[in-house]
Amino acid sequence: MDPAFHEALASGIEALGLPVDEAARALLERYADRLLAWNRKVNLTAITAPAELAEKHLVDSLVLLPVLSGARTLLDVGSGAGLPGMPLACARRDLSVTCCDGVAKKIAFVKAVSAELDLPVRGVAVRAEGDPEREGLPRADAVVSRALADPDRWVPVGARYLAEGGTLLAMLGREVDRAALEAVGAAEGLTLVGLDVYELPISRAARAVARWQRR
Ligand SMILES: C[S@@+](CC[C@H](N)C(=O)[O-])C[C@H]1O[C@@H](n2cnc3c(N)ncnc32)[C@H](O)[C@@H]1O
Numbered sequence: 001m002d003p004a005f006h007e008a009l010a011s012g013i014e015a016l017g018l019p020v021d022e023a024a025r026a027l028l029e030r031y032a033d034r035l036l037a038w039n040r041k042v043n044l045t046a047i048t049a050p051a052e053l054a055e056k057h058l059v060d061s062l063v064l065l066p067v068l069s070g071a072r073t074l075l076d077v078g079s080g081a082g083l084p085g086m087p088l089a090c091a092r093r094d095l096s097v098t099c100c101d102g103v104a105k106k107i108a109f110v111k112a113v114s115a116e117l118d119l120p121v122r123g124v125a126v127r128a129e130g131d132p133e134r135e136g137l138p139r140a141d142a143v144v145s146r147a148l149a150d151p152d153r154w155v156p157v158g159a160r161y162l163a164e165g166g167t168l169l170a171m172l173g174r175e176v177d178r179a180a181l182e183a184v185g186a187a188e189g190l191t192l193v194g195l196d197v198y199e200l201p202i203s204r205a206a207r208a209v210a211r212w213q214r215r
Contacts, residue, residue, distance in 0.1 A: 064209065085144075
């Protein structure tokens, strides 16, 4: 992999103080390598420059590590190429991750690379509409979407997959209004327990992570 990939990954991890060991970094590099290789045949990502991929896909996914410290199961809805679920599984091999997406070829990538890297990730090719039993999706300690839908559409769907005491997360690429996030949560019996607004360390791209829990 390009040295710029390693520099961007290392500086992003360091700048954000993320708990990512050497074994995880090796897995992240292999995941990125497979993502770029598959992307030549299957459209998985528009980001193909190694350093940008390290920051905008890997570091941006790993940002969730601190808030997932107590979780044992994660459901990633609309995961595409496994983002954020697969980078998180590289760093947390004790986390049981389910990635779901409505596009079968994206889940084919998730399944193949999880098997190749021996990651604790299951891929399910289904559209999540909020009926866990019909869709064969688990309820999870943490349910996340990244770049899937506006919170007013995501929260009612994602809330149905929460295990008792679980946390619903939305990874958003733009500024968000706290009052609106509180209101969409309240309509589903959820309380907004966190809104982390930050910049990615190299590009300075704005990001936000909203977290809700059941009242
Ligand atoms: C913009 S992409 C984001 C992919 C990935 N989360 C990321 O951050 O790169 C949105 C993905 O959500 C999937 N998707 C949209 N609606 C969905 C639904 N209801 N259930 C499952 N997947 C869905 C699409 O197929 C697409 O792969």
